[in-house]
Amino acid sequence: MKTGKSITMKRCTALLLALLCAGCAGGGALTTESSGTGPWIAGCAYAEIPLPDEGPFYIAGYHNGWEITEVRDLQRATALWLEAGDCRTAIVSVDCVGLGSDTVARIRDALGDLTAETGCTVHVVATHDHAGLDTLGLWGPVAEDGKNPAFMDNLVAACRDAVLRAYEDRRAGKLYASDTEMEGMYRDSRDPQIWDPMLHQVRFVPDDGGAGIRVISCGAHAESLRGANTRLSRDYPGVLCDLVEERTGDRALFLPGAVGGLIMTKEFIDPFDAEENLLVTGEKLAQIACGPCEEVELAPSFSDTSVAFSVPLDNTTFLYYKFLGILGNEAKPGAGETGYELGTSLSVLRLGTKTLLLIPGEIFPELVFGGGRGDMAAHPERENPEPLGEILASHGLDDFFVVGLADDELGYIVPPDDFLVDERAPYLEAAKPADGSRHYEETNSVGRGCADAIANALRELLKSISE
Amino acid sequence: MKPNRVRQLLVPAAAVLLLTALFSAAGILFVRHLGAILAGISPAFGKIFSALERAELVPVPWASLVCAAGTVLCAMRIGRGRALLWLLPTAILCLMGIVTAILSVRANGIVFFDVLRPLAKTALSGGLDALG
Numbered sequence: 296m297k298t299g300k301s302i303t304m305k306r307c308t309a310l311l312l313a314l315l316c317a318g319c320a321g322g323g324a325l326t327t328e329s330s331g332t333g334p335w336i337a338g339c340a341y342a343e344i345p346l347p348d349e350g351p352f353y354i355a356g357y358h359n360g361w362e363i364t365e366v367r368d369l370q371r372a373t374a375l376w377l378e379a380g381d382c383r384t385a386i387v388s389v390d391c392v393g394l395g396s397d398t399v400a401r402i403r404d405a406l407g408d409l410t411a412e413t414g415c416t417v418h419v420v421a422t423h424d425h426a427g428l429d430t431l432g433l434w435g436p437v438a439e440d441g442k443n444p445a446f447m448d449n450l451v452a453a454c455r456d457a458v459l460r461a462y463e464d465r466r467a468g469k470l471y472a473s474d475t476e477m478e479g480m481y482r483d484s485r486d487p488q489i490w491d492p493m494l495h496q497v498r499f500v501p502d503d504g505g506a507g508i509r510v511i512s513c514g515a516h517a518e519s520l521r522g523a524n525t526r527l528s529r530d531y532p533g534v535l536c537d538l539v540e541e542r543t544g545d546r547a548l549f550l551p552g553a554v555g556g557l558i559m560t561k562e563f564i565d566p567f568d569a570e571e572n573l574l575v576t577g578e579k580l581a582q583i584a585c586g587p588c589e590e591v592e593l594a595p596s597f598s599d600t601s602v603a604f605s606v607p608l609d610n611t612t613f614l615y616y617k618f619l620g621i622l623g624n625e626a627k628p629g630a631g632e633t634g635y636e637l638g639t640s641l642s643v644l645r646l647g648t649k650t651l652l653l654i655p656g657e658i659f660p661e662l663v664f665g666g667g668r669g670d671m672a673a674h675p676e677r678e679n680p681e682p683l684g685e686i687l688a689s690h691g692l693d694d695f696f697v698v699g700l701a702d703d704e705l706g707y708i709v710p711p712d713d714f715l716v717d718e719r720a721p722y723l724e725a726a727k728p729a730d731g732s733r734h735y736e737e738t739n740s741v742g743r744g745c746a747d748a749i750a751n752a753l754r755e756l757l758k759s760i761s762e
Numbered sequence: 763m764k765p766n767r768v769r770q771l772l773v774p775a776a777a778v779l780l781l782t783a784l785f786s787a788a789g790i791l792f793v794r795h796l797g798a799i800l801a802g803i804s805p806a807f808g809k810i811f812s813a814l815e816r817a818e819l820v821p822v823p824w825a826s827l828v829c830a831a832g833t834v835l836c837a838m839r840i841g842r843g844r845a846l847l848w849l850l851p852t853a854i855l856c857l858m859g860i861v862t863a864i865l866s867v868r869a870n871g872i873v874f875f876d877v878l879r880p881l882a883k884t885a886l887s888g889g890l891d892a893l894g
Contacts, residue, residue, distance in 0.1 A: 438810045611880040618872040620813030626871040634876050719887045 326759040329416065330598035331380025337499040338464030339508040339546040341373040342453040344390075346428075346527075347445030353434050355392035356425030357522040360436040363428070367528040370427045372450065373536070373548040374457035375510060376415075376465050377499075377646075379597035383415035384644065385458045386510075388548040389450065390529040391430040393421045393704030396639060396655070397623030398430065398447065405455040409462060416599050418642060418653060419454065421700040423551045425518035426528040431704060432621035440621040468501035470595070472649045473588040474696070480579065481515050484557045485733045487668055489660045490514055491552050494583050495696040497646065498545070498590065507545040511535065511584055512696055514552030514660065516559040519576040520569045531560060534577025535584065542585050553697045555657035555707045557736060593647030600760055601642040604752040606705060607631035609742025610722045613706075624703065631742060639703045641752055643692075643760070650687060650695035654749065655703030658683075659710055659736075662746050663697055673715035673728065680711075680750035690757045705745060707736035714743040774834050781830035781859065786819050789826070789863025793817045793874065814869045823866040829859035 346352065352363045370390040377384055387402065394402075399419045403410070406417055421430070428446050435441025474493040481490050491514040499508040517530040529536075532549035539547040563575040608614060608631035616622045617635075629636025642653040661667050665682040669675065687695050715726040715734045726734040792799075794815050801808025836852040865875040 436806070439806070440813075611884070614872060614880065615877060618869055618874075618877045619810060620816070620870045633880065635872065720884055723884065 326600060326602045326756055327416075328598065328600040328760065329382045329414070330596075331378070331382035332596045333378075333380035334467045335470045335499065335593075335595045335597075336376075336378045336465050336467050337470070337501075337508055338376040338461040338466065339374065339499075339548065340457050340460035340464055341371045341546070341548075342456040342460070344370045344372060344446070344450050344453045347443060347449060349445065350443065351435075352443060352446070352527075353429040353441040354525055354527070355427055355429040355431065355434045355441070356518060357434075359434055359441075361434070361525060363527045364525040365527070367426075367526040368533055369527070370424065370450075370529060371533070372453040372457040373546075374454070374461035375508060375548055376458070376461040377597070378415075378465070379595040381414070382597040382599055383413050384418060384597075384599050385409075385415055385461065386418045386420065386548075386550075387454045387458060388420050388422060388550055389430075389454065390424045390533060391421050391427045391450070392424055393431050393700050394419055395431060395623045396625065396703040398451070399702050401451050402454045405451050406458055409459065413462075416601070417458070418644075418702055420550050420653070420698055420702075421704060422529070422532045422549050423517045423554060423657070423700050424528075424530050424532065425516065425522075426520045426524055426526065426530045428527070432616065438615070438619060438621075440619070442621075466501045466503055466505065468499050468503075468507075470593040470646060471498045471500065471590040472496065472593055472646070473498070473590045475583055475586070475588045477513070477583055480560055481558055482561050484559070485736065486671070487661060487666055489556070489664060489666045490558045491660055491664070491697070493696070494580065495552070496584060496588070497593075497649065507543070509539055509543075509545045509547045509584070510550060511539070511547055511580075512550040512552050512698060513580065514554050514558055514697070514699075516554050516557065517551065519560050519573045521562070521567070521572070524569050526569075528573070531573060531576045531580065534573060535580045538577055538581035539584055542581065547584075550698045551700055553654075553658045553660045553663050554699050555659040555709070555736065556661070557707075558660065591648070593649055596645070596647055598645045598760075599642065600756055601640050602752050602756040602759070603638065603640045604748060604755070605629055605636040605638055606741050606748045607744040608633050608635045608637050609744070610706075610738075610740060612722045612738070613741065624705075631744070637705070637741060639705060641749060641756065642701065643753075643756055645692070648694050650692045651698050652683060652687065652695055652753070653698045653701035654683075654708070655701060656705035656708045656741075656745070657699055658697065658708040658746075658749070662708060662710055662750075667710055668713055668732075671730070671732075672710070672712040673726075673732065673734070674712050677712040677714075680747045683750060683753055686750060686753050686757065690761060692757075705741045707740040708745050708749060709736050709740050709743070711743050711746055714740075774838065777834045778827070778830045781833055782823065782827045785826040785830060785859040785863040786823055786866075788860050789823075789865075789867050790817060790819055792860075792864050793867040793869070817867045817869040817874075819863075820866050820868050820873060823863055825862035826859050826866060829855050829862055833859060
């Protein structure tokens with residue numbers, strides 16, 4: 296005979312099981328989406344980011360504790376407003392080495408009135424400028440925050456100013472896309488020698504005949520001034536955008552591509568002269584951008600889908616810097632080797648038949664296009680995730696380009712099969728295996744699981760679009 | 763249950779909770795002032811640890827709770843004779859309670875102990891010079 300106690304126990308067990316199942320079913324990333332069709336409407340504006348009165352002003356990208364000694368040109372925030380139907384987005388390109396998700400959140404908060412009024416989304420992309428002030432905090436003296444708080448306030452204000460003026464600048468027009476193959480522009484400092492050889496452009500032509508807008512993207516580190524430079528500058532993206540505007544009248548903004556691995560523009564001047572190299576690099580890219588190309592008109596159908604997800608944090612140096620309040624990404628207990636994981640996001644923008652894949656870091660091109668070191672890799676027994684290009688193609692989105700350092704900066708996103716850390720001082724020193732292969736990028740990465748987390752998040756995002 | 767028995771359980775339980783709270787307060791104060799303490803050694807250290815002024819306590823400092831329970835149990839034995847024998851473990855457990863509270867403090871989402879673990883591992887493998 297069943298007693299009251301045994302019936303209660305069964306009900307409690309059933310309730311617990313139900314709660315467990317509900318929790319499991321709802322687990323995973325959170326997606327948000329907006330979409331619309333209608334005439335293309337776009338606007339563009341930029342705002343310079345002034346230097347505050349008080350330093351220090353640490354220069355980002357290469358060395359700890361180096362300060363700028365001279366100003367060549369000020370960093371900028373350049374905003375594009377784009378809408379079609381009910382889908383509206385502001386994309387801000389900021390001349391800086393990278394912006395953590397905490398700074399992106401500050402910029403979005405600063406635009407709260409606009410997003411409430413228009414329902415727009417805001418995406419913030421860093422050009423990966425290696426001649427700007429430190430905006431991540433990693434290039435101050437060791438264990439000291441290299442960010443200048445007043446400069447960061449100016450940066451947020453400039454982003455807000457640029458977006459608001461881009462919104463005021465909006466007008467109807469047509470959108471065109473082109474992809475031009477470049478030769479002899481890049482070098483890759485880590486095998487395999489894989490990069491995106493294209494210069495991607497999205498060009499807006501307003502119906503009123505006024506100044507157009509160009510979004511230009513290519514997959515090379517913005518460091519044509521190289522590591523000895525201490526002059527503040529926008530590096531080649533700045534020269535490129537200025538030359539494009541000078542020659543065509545179109546306002547231009549630059550978005551970096553899959554720059555990990557480590558892809559940079561070549562040194563074109565021998566013996567090396569930083570200023571000359573910068574000008575030659577910008578000129579070469581401007582000639583390609585302004586030259587003849589095959590353009591495709593993009594039908595005015597627009598969607599913007601984002602997914603929030605977590606990445607395991609293995610990098611103990613990032614952990615120390617997070618503890619000291621230098622790195623601002625959201626951290627919570629999780630599956631990383633440190634016991635933590637970081638919250639981040641990725642987005643897919645579809646402009647007619649053209650897809651922009653916004654990745655929160657510096658992804659190795661082989662993780663996008665396939666390929667790798669094969670048996671020569673550090674850990675050939677490990678499997679790399681499916682290339683992001685193949686994931687997109689499986690959903691019919693094979694006309695795409697990657698936008699790196701978008702809405703976050705997780706560092707390098709390294710293929711798992713070639714991921715190797717130093718045994719004595721993991722993430723503090725680069726591993727130096729006997730075959731002489733390079734593993735510097737691991738010291739500035741979140742960890743081995745990042746590539747898989749990104750591939751899984753993209754699958755989840757595309758699945759939600761299909762449904 | 764007899765009222766005396768209830769009192770016999772409640773009083774030590776309250777003492778454990780109070781002691782845990784004291785350990786936690788000591789731990790939080792220490793970490794929040796670590797920057798100022800270390801500034802006396804070097805201004806650079808002070809600057810590095812200044813962000814810990816926003817440190818907070820993890821929801822349940824279990825290790826401190828256990829040490830507090832041990833401290834109370836040992837302290838109760840002191841009152842029943844052989845004071846010297848129980849004084850030493852009482853003091854040790856009290857000290858451990860404060861240390862575990864310090865290690866349980868969380869700053870910017872990261873628990874202090876979780877930072878020290880990999881640092882200690884790197885130090886033992888001789889890799890700390892890479893920090894310079």
